Amino acid sequence: MNQISHLTLPEFKIVTPSTLREALSILDTNNTRSKLLAGGTDLLVDLRNRTINPNIIIDLKNIPELNELKQKGDIFVIGAAVPIADILKSKEVRKNFHSLYTALNEMCDEILRFRATIGGNLGTASPAADTAGPLLIHRARIIVASKKISREIPIQEFFIGVKQNCLMPNEIITAIHIPISTENEKSVFLKLKRNSEDLALIGVSAINYNSQTKLAFTAVAPIPILVDITAYISGNKRPNEEKFKEIWKLVKNAISPINDLRASREYRLHMTEILTRKALKEVLQK
């Protein structure tokens, strides 16, 4: 194949359903030849590079069911197609999910945040997905729907490989449900970047709630990784150096950072350790 840098996009049909039902029915009949548009920040690049060649693009941005942003009892609902810029305006998100708020606030750049969505971020299932770590530690559930049924997927079951998730071809992510903790919950998201508007070279999230402590890692393994370290922490206190070494051993075994043009494996490992230290510092007491 000749390497061509395209100026054009391939030919495709774009449909803009105004209800979820309509979207699911179009997807059901075209699922092998269609692609979902939830922001397009990856989709457009893939189209231009001809790495995908869909007949139909289903634009999900105008579906009201996918644009909810509200509290329902002890659950917070974020519609899959709500632009990041709008989520950032939510006082509840800022108050209850500090790590998620930070991740969204650091995602891509200000202009792209008007288009990008959590549904798109998760759907693409990049190992570096910025929202994945915070959603893992916040015990989020992913609500998906198909023409026939809808189901809930715990986020730790969602990712199955590099850019692969467990969605069926006829399913759409409709919303993310995050439990609002009544406990004193502290969470943090840290990201290693090459400049102030970079994708993640490493993402480290941490949470402490109800005497449980969990870490999540993105961009250092084929899928986002959740590591429960509750057993190593006592009384919501920072581990001593000896305990930390045990935690780090556990983490090191769970992750497998790569060598590439963005950073060496060695530096990624080192920085994962430093960011893990920093994350624990922020969610635990001295």
Added chain:
Amino acid sequence: MGKYVGESIIRKDALEKVNGTATYAFDIDNIPNLLIGKFLTSPYAHAHIRSIDISKAEKINGVVAIVTGKDWPVRIGLYAGDRDILAVDKVVWAGQPVVAISAESYEIAEKALEQIQIEYEPLPAIIDPVKAKLSNDILVHEKLGEYEHSPAFNPIPGTNIANHFKLRKGNIEKGFKESDKIIENTFTMPQVAHAYLEPIVAIGHYKRDGKIEIWSSAQSPFTVRYLMGITFAIPTSNVTVHAPYLGGGFGGKAGLNYEPLAVLLSKNSNYRPVKLQLTREENFRSAPIRVGMVAKIKTGVKDNGRIIAEEIEYIWDSGACADYAVNVGRAGGYVSIGPYEIDNIKSDSYTLYTNKPYATAFRGFGHMELHWAIERQRDIIAKNLGMDPIALRKINTLKAGKSYTANQHRLRKDAGNVDECLEKVWNDLKTHFKGKIGDKPWLFRGIGVSCFMKGPAQPPNSASSAYVKFNEDGGIFVSVGTSEMGQGTITSLAQIAAEELSIPIEKVYIKGERDTDRDAYTWQTVGSRSLFMDGNAVRNACIDAKHQIFEIASQVLHTPPYDLVLENESIYPKGEPWKNLNLVDVIMGYMFTSGEAIGGPIMGHGTYIAKMTMLDAETGAGNPAIFETFGSQGVEVEINVLTGEIKIKRLISAFDIGKAINPQLCESQILGGSIMALSLGLNEKLQYDEKGHLLNPNFVDYVLTRADDLPDEFEFFLVENPQLDAPFGARGIGELTMLGVPAAIGNAIANAINVEIYDTPITSERIWYEIKKQRPELLKLKEEFLQED
């Protein structure tokens, strides 16, 4: 002096750039019968072309022409003809255009490119310039000996050396023998991209009558015109080049780039015009980039700090074609040691061919790279001697009237003063510096400075011209040849005209678009030369116009021309302003009450030509530049030793520019240039795999500094020691604004944590890596980090 000169006049191009009406080559699509051009490139860094099959592609409806290298096998190039318009027998870099198509639309062109089949026989490629210098078996250009080249350069057939420049002074062996200490280091800077906002655009129209018309994002429309005449074997005068506003150039659009291909396509497309517009990826892979550098420096120094010997080898990685890179090697050669005076010098500057994208001019023209090496070396010497790096510099800096290059040439007496710049920067840094330890034990702060010099690297006969033409309302139209690519020169030139003719700046009209048929000639828009060269030409044109005005006015006022004054749009005899004549009554010819008229429309013309000499081939002796701008830059940095992260807290600059014609434009150049240098110093690098494929042809992985990465504080000083043959004393500043930044950062890091950095980009990962190597004990602080409050 100074109703307009010295004032921060609003840019002449401000309004149309802000409201979006300014036209760039990218915008031009209203030429009748315009076709789209697109090319297919080599996937191999080095390979023979076995066959090209275009049979399927040419059958596609809407494809107008398909051309290959054999259709016009003329080798092009600025100083050496080493570049095929389309690869002829072999490809020499991955990304080199091999086949080009003209079509009715992009869709058709792209579809047709998919149908072309090229068979290659891959050859071993040479990627590392140091290996390229030693290689006699892998040659990028076997036929180097047959290529035509400018006599100023010295390619060595049978090698990969595109140019070897020698600088010799004194006796190097004796110098080292008399030295108390000898310090040797190697420094590198990688190839980088210009990263201008507007990718390269070339519209070519080869007309039935044999004339050529071009619209191009070209910094040097007159050079494009000249070389196009040669390339297509037609008189220069049969070529017209239009250069609209440029969306940034930085040297990347200084030479001849895609104009020949656009014209070749047009020639084969039944004389229809063809537009070639590169995508960002194409621009990374197929358009020229900046040289990489490897510098080996050996310095001999006395215990008192006097540097008495310096031996240098510069290797400039030019990629597959030499383009401006031979001249970068030459300029880097004669400025080898930076702004210093050293009695014994042996410097060899080699421009090397490798199988990578070809290198051209880049803002700084090798000087940022060489000052990275020289100025790091100066601080390392000072550390070795236990001396203050400022004191060490002051002992050795080049002073007015002293010799530089080789013995024969002395720095002019009205040259700038590097010590004054250094003092301003250092005093400011020192006054604000609060100490080495930051808020936390793992945060360290440091300050560092560097000095530098640069003049325009141009041929000794480089010339500029200008004309000023009066209009009925007393306004003037100023025509110059220099391109407007964001630097703001046209505004400064307008100020020079307004000052010289004493007319309101609002009445001075000057365009940013160039047209080689109608505009005054200039050699090129490069090397921070325009304000000096074109500025002198504009001033001379205004003086000429004034003579013509006085000639007419003297007959009306019955006063000899030499006793007349032109001020505020009126002419009067010296000391008698009430006996005045309105300028507007003279400029189109003066009519007496009787109806009899004298004179005629006023049009002044002026020229300026460089005052330089050829350089001696064996020693480099001679006068290489019309001026040298001196400067100094410094930074305060904060380093997190646990992560290698670096924050630039303050960035301070000082330049001896003779005279700030427009201080605000100087400020924007300083901000723009120092941010660009910050980005180059900290982030930028073209990354290749071992086969020579570019791995980061996009702005995701070609990392640029973004708004949030900028320093907390910028400060700058404009030193004004005027140069007597400059327009109002002014020297160029454009490129100077970036030259010292990387070295100042390297020196500040050493000052903060006593870790030496030898290579750029100075990424967090590099700093961490060097800490681990040089001061591993610092990383122990991570334990304290976990437990601290």
